[in-house]
Amino acid sequence: MVAQLDTVDSPERRKLLGIWETAPGLYGWLASVDHKTIGIRYLCTAFFFLVIGGIEALVMRAQLAQPDLKLLSPDAYNQLFSMHGTTMMFLYALPMLSGFSNYLWPLMLGSRDMAFPRLNALSYWVFLLAGVFLYVSFPMGQAPNGGWFAYVPNTNLQYDPGINMDVFSLGLIFLGISTVVGSANFIVTLLRCRAPGMSVNRLPIIVWGTFTASAANLLAVPAVSLACAMLWLDRRYGTHFFDVPGGGQPLLWQHLFWIFGHPWVYALVLPAMGIVSDALPVFCRRPLVGYTLVAISTVATMILGFGVWVHHMFATGLPVMSLSFFSAASFVIAVPSAVAVFCWIATIWTGKLQFKTPFLFFAGFVMLFVIGGVSGFMTASVALDWQLTDSYFVVAHLHYVLLGINVFPVIGGIYFWFPKMTGRMLDERLGRWTFWTMFVGFNVAFFPMHITGLMGMPRRVYTYPAEMGVGWLNLISSLGALIFAVGVLLFLVNIVKGLRSGEPAGNNPWDAPTLEWSTTSPPPVYNFATIPQVASRHPLWESRLKESEERSVIGDKASDGMVLDKGKETIGVTPLDAEPNVVLKMPGDSILPFLLALGMAVLFFGLLSQAVWLMVTGVLCEIAILIVWLTPKPHPADEEVEVYE
Amino acid sequence: MKRLIAIGLTISLAGCSAPLSYLDATSPVGGSIASLGWGLTAISVGVCLIVGVLLLVAIWRGSPRGAATVVPVNDRAPIRWIGVGVAISTVFLLGSAIWTLVTVHSIAGSPRPAALSIDVIGQEWWWAVKYRSDDPSREFTTANQLVIPVDVPVQINLTSRDVIHSFWVPKLGGKMDMIPSRTNVTWLEADKIGDYRGQCSEFCGLQHANMAFNVRVMSQADFDAWRNQQLQPAASVAGDPRLRTFMVRCAACHTVRGTPAGGILGPDLSHFGSRETLAAGLLPNTPENLARWINNTQTIKPGAKMPELHMLASETADVTGYLEDLK
Numbered sequence: 024m025v026a027q028l029d030t031v032d033s034p035e036r037r038k039l040l041g042i043w044e045t046a047p048g049l050y051g052w053l054a055s056v057d058h059k060t061i062g063i064r065y066l067c068t069a070f071f072f073l074v075i076g077g078i079e080a081l082v083m084r085a086q087l088a089q090p091d092l093k094l095l096s097p098d099a100y101n102q103l104f105s106m107h108g109t110t111m112m113f114l115y116a117l118p119m120l121s122g123f124s125n126y127l128w129p130l131m132l133g134s135r136d137m138a139f140p141r142l143n144a145l146s147y148w149v150f151l152l153a154g155v156f157l158y159v160s161f162p163m164g165q166a167p168n169g170g171w172f173a174y175v176p177n178t179n180l181q182y183d184p185g186i187n188m189d190v191f192s193l194g195l196i197f198l199g200i201s202t203v204v205g206s207a208n209f210i211v212t213l214l215r216c217r218a219p220g221m222s223v224n225r226l227p228i229i230v231w232g233t234f235t236a237s238a239a240n241l242l243a244v245p246a247v248s249l250a251c252a253m254l255w256l257d258r259r260y261g262t263h264f265f266d267v268p269g270g271g272q273p274l275l276w277q278h279l280f281w282i283f284g285h286p287w288v289y290a291l292v293l294p295a296m297g298i299v300s301d302a303l304p305v306f307c308r309r310p311l312v313g314y315t316l317v318a319i320s321t322v323a324t325m326i327l328g329f330g331v332w333v334h335h336m337f338a339t340g341l342p343v344m345s346l347s348f349f350s351a352a353s354f355v356i357a358v359p360s361a362v363a364v365f366c367w368i369a370t371i372w373t374g375k376l377q378f379k380t381p382f383l384f385f386a387g388f389v390m391l392f393v394i395g396g397v398s399g400f401m402t403a404s405v406a407l408d409w410q411l412t413d414s415y416f417v418v419a420h421l422h423y424v425l426l427g428i429n430v431f432p433v434i435g436g437i438y439f440w441f442p443k444m445t446g447r448m449l450d451e452r453l454g455r456w457t458f459w460t461m462f463v464g465f466n467v468a469f470f471p472m473h474i475t476g477l478m479g480m481p482r483r484v485y486t487y488p489a490e491m492g493v494g495w496l497n498l499i500s501s502l503g504a505l506i507f508a509v510g511v512l513l514f515l516v517n518i519v520k521g522l523r524s525g526e527p528a529g530n531n532p533w534d535a536p537t538l539e540w541s542t543t544s545p546p547p548v549y550n551f552a553t554i555p556q557v558a559s560r561h562p563l564w565e566s567r568l569k570e571s572e573e574r575s576v577i578g579d580k581a582s583d584g585m586v587l588d589k590g591k592e593t594i595g596v597t598p599l600d601a602e603p604n605v606v607l608k609m610p611g612d613s614i615l616p617f618l619l620a621l622g623m624a625v626l627f628f629g630l631l632s633q634a635v636w637l638m639v640t641g642v643l644c645e646i647a648i649l650i651v652w653l654t655p656k657p658h659p660a661d662e663e664v665e666v667y668e
Numbered sequence: 669m670k671r672l673i674a675i676g677l678t679i680s681l682a683g684c685s686a687p688l689s690y691l692d693a694t695s696p697v698g699g700s701i702a703s704l705g706w707g708l709t710a711i712s713v714g715v716c717l718i719v720g721v722l723l724l725v726a727i728w729r730g731s732p733r734g735a736a737t738v739v740p741v742n743d744r745a746p747i748r749w750i751g752v753g754v755a756i757s758t759v760f761l762l763g764s765a766i767w768t769l770v771t772v773h774s775i776a777g778s779p780r781p782a783a784l785s786i787d788v789i790g791q792e793w794w795w796a797v798k799y800r801s802d803d804p805s806r807e808f809t810t811a812n813q814l815v816i817p818v819d820v821p822v823q824i825n826l827t828s829r830d831v832i833h834s835f836w837v838p839k840l841g842g843k844m845d846m847i848p849s850r851t852n853v854t855w856l857e858a859d860k861i862g863d864y865r866g867q868c869s870e871f872c873g874l875q876h877a878n879m880a881f882n883v884r885v886m887s888q889a890d891f892d893a894w895r896n897q898q899l900q901p902a903a904s905v906a907g908d909p910r911l912r913t914f915m916v917r918c919a920a921c922h923t924v925r926g927t928p929a930g931g932i933l934g935p936d937l938s939h940f941g942s943r944e945t946l947a948a949g950l951l952p953n954t955p956e957n958l959a960r961w962i963n964n965t966q967t968i969k970p971g972a973k974m975p976e977l978h979m980l981a982s983e984t985a986d987v988t989g990y991l992e993d994l995k
Contacts, residue, residue: 169871174832182873368722373746376730414869477691564738
């Protein structure tokens with residue numbers, strides 16, 4: 024029942040386009056609330072930060088290539104490693120996944136937009152401005168320099184007197200607003216904005232991943248925002264939360280930070296694992312083995328992820344009994360990961376493979392996931408961790424986890440969905456070169472770090488003596504980092520080439536089963552001419568999989584489904600079974616999100632500079648904009664909300 | 669991938685001779701952690717190999733032959749195999765958890781009462797070391813070196829004067845953080861006489877990288893002699909003309925017991941001449957290095973709290989000569 028939509032140009036479609044299209048010009052650019060535009064902005068901005076963070080890493084690798092090099096001063100090195108961590112953790116890893124989810128969710132779920140489109144735009148603008156905020160002191164040589172973990176008292180004013188850590192603490196509070204707003208939007212979108220029939224057992228796994236991560240973010244991000252607020256108050260207003268002479272507790276910071284930090288790490292990988300769970304099976308020409316197992320293990324990982332934060336604090340002198348509990352919990356959390364790994368391998372094992380670039384990235388990911396997983400298993404052991412923690416072994420582990428489970432699926436995911444986003448294919452040959460360069464470079468850079476760590480090299484050192492005997496290993500790592508960078512460069516070349524002269528993609532170049540592939544590439548602004556009706560987990564494969572007699576309906580005619588063309592409308596459904604029960608009126612273009620984010624930036628720059636007039640201006644702007652935003656608009660009589668029975 | 673791991677393992681075996689490698693430990697604590705380490709490493713490498721092989725076989729099996737059409741699937745068998753895989757993994761995880769907890773229990777406290785109690789106080793970017801005794805006249809302070817007798821448990825009381833540091837002697841045991849306002853207690857016991865390098869392992873600011881110390885393990889008799897000698901006032905005290913220069917240029921921050929020099933900001937320098945290193949493990953303790961350190965502090969260890977003194981040549985000679993004679 025899937026029509027060839029890319030050729031259709033009907034009066035109905037023209038009407039929908041008129042309703043949904045973003046205004047032209049600069050105003051439209053700033054006021055767009057289209058989830059696809061926002062998603063692509065997220066992807067591009069996050070990738071930009073990945074490149075910045077990568078360049079910082081390359082400079083550090085140059086300094087560490089040999090013992091006793093003096094390329095960087097200790098202060099410059101500390102700023103670089105702090106910004107590298109902050110950038111990758113906060114400005115790349117999660118925003119990148121938010122980009123995928125923003126772009127894909129409504130398309131996968133059969134909706135026309137996210138639940139709160141203006142909130143969606145707000146979350147992007149706040150992310151962008153918070154990123155700028157975090158980098159604003161970089162050119163002045165005053166960038167955050169206490170690590171992305173910012174342990175007190177090293178980051179208290181007494182030991183770190185510049186504005187460095189003010190930028191960090193205020194920047195994270197600022198960025199936290201974006202994360203929380205975005206997460207709330209994802210949760211409501213999942214509960215309400217799906218096509219009829221898209222029940223919870225038919226959701227793509229990336230939806231499970233992002234939903235789980237968003238729920239976790241709502242619980243976790245407030246902890247770090249609070250901790251940062253306390254740090255900033257300690258620094259600038261003389262409170263004593265962490266200030267030792269005033270009776271403050273350094274360990275309080277670590278608890279607050281890691282109660283946030285560990286769930287965050289899972290939030291950075293679960294949606295990426297979802298990318299693999301959804302896209303890998305396409306290249307195996309079969310559905311994912313163990314859909315339910317993978318979905319449950321996603322949720323289980325996140326829940327357990329809230330009970331393991333102390334494994335970052337094994338050496339802080341906590342009682343052995345509590346350490347043992349957290350150590351055991353850290354072993355248990357490997358079980359759901361093992362389930363997922365076996366499911367992916369089984370999918371490949373029973374599949375008929377197509378060795379396209381995305382497949383290479385996903386298969387490589389499985390191996391890196393396992394290597395990062397077993398080194399995590401080693402650090403979960405509290406006794407062994409007393410040796411491993413804060414050594415290069417942990418650097419190796421966390422890069423296998425974060426590059427292996429985030430970057431590789433992300434690059435694979437871009438190869439996979441680029442045709443949908445742009446209507447053009449990426450080059451396959453260049454893609455294979457990209458994969459092998461990145462894969463080899465990655466392993467050459469990070470595998471030796473396990474051994475560097477086992478040989479006793481501590482983390483976060485700007486140099487090391489030759490007698491430590493790790494010079495040659497560091498040299499290998501530095502060369503590997505260079506190779507990896509070449510891989511990223513090849514990827515960028517491929518993107519540019521694809522945009523300029525890529526093969527036309529068509530609606531469904533990979534013959535994939537999910538809803539986003541039923542619409543044109545790139546999709547029209549309203550996504551679907553009629554709201555799809557979903558009858559299975561694989562709407563575009565169901566006639567071949569023959570799992571049931573029911574068939575999804577995706578089409579153009581009014582008989583195919585709801586057209587909803589009396590204004591910007593999409594359908595609202597019941598949370599579990601996806602029974603339609605309300606027509607949702609969606610907001611049009613709005614510059615308010617941009618202005619609200621801008622006002623917030625004014626406020627935060629005011630807080631940073633402690634200029635009262637700037638703070639007051641910021642607050643007044645925010646109040647005014649919120650009044651305009653929240654003022655209800657009168658409904659014309661004919662626009663009463665319809666309720667489906 | 670397999671090849672990488674194999675190479676990695678070989679290298680890590682070779683790496684055991686490195687000064688900080690803890691897989692080749694020489695203490696009961698270090699030893700039981702090292703066996704746990706080898707055990708978990710073996711499991712980890714095994715898992716990587718098995719998954720690597722499974723993945724390769726899966727890819728080889730699924731290599732394209734003929735049309736790649738989507739057909740109905742029945743996943744009962746693969747899901748049963750997943751169950752088997754998860755069950756095996758769970759058994760290994762459980763075993764490792766138990767092994768870990770048993771190890772932790774056995775090394776958390778010393779089996780015998782400690783024969784010696786030493787306070788180590790971390791500060792930016794060096795270590796103050798205080799030998800405790802029931803008899804206050806037998807207590808003394810030194811810096812950046814820990815001398816302990818072989819084969820007896822030594823209690824180490826850890827704290828910090830400023831930011832968080834972490835005490836780590838890889839060959840003798842795991843890390844323990846030094847947190848201001850708290851005292852963390854750990855213990856060391858060395859099986860073999862020799863020198864072991866220790867290193868700060870919690871990021872603590874500009875010179876985190878150069879915050880090291882030396883642990884010298886001696887026979888009980890040598891240790892007693894060393895301790896008695898440390899308790900003596902410094903050798904060349906009385907009427908040494910060089911002391912005058914030291915008093916003017918150094919005594920505001922440094923102590924030399926038995927002289928009026930009583931500064932407490934920098935390391936205690938009594939018996940400085942008997943130490944192996946200077947500047948917290950950064951340089952071998954030679955007169956040339958000492959002279960270089962005094963006049964180029966901020967080049968050698970940028971950010972160090974000791975100011976660059978730019979002494980006259982005669983002053984430098986006085987101070988280095990004086991300090992190196994404090995055996």
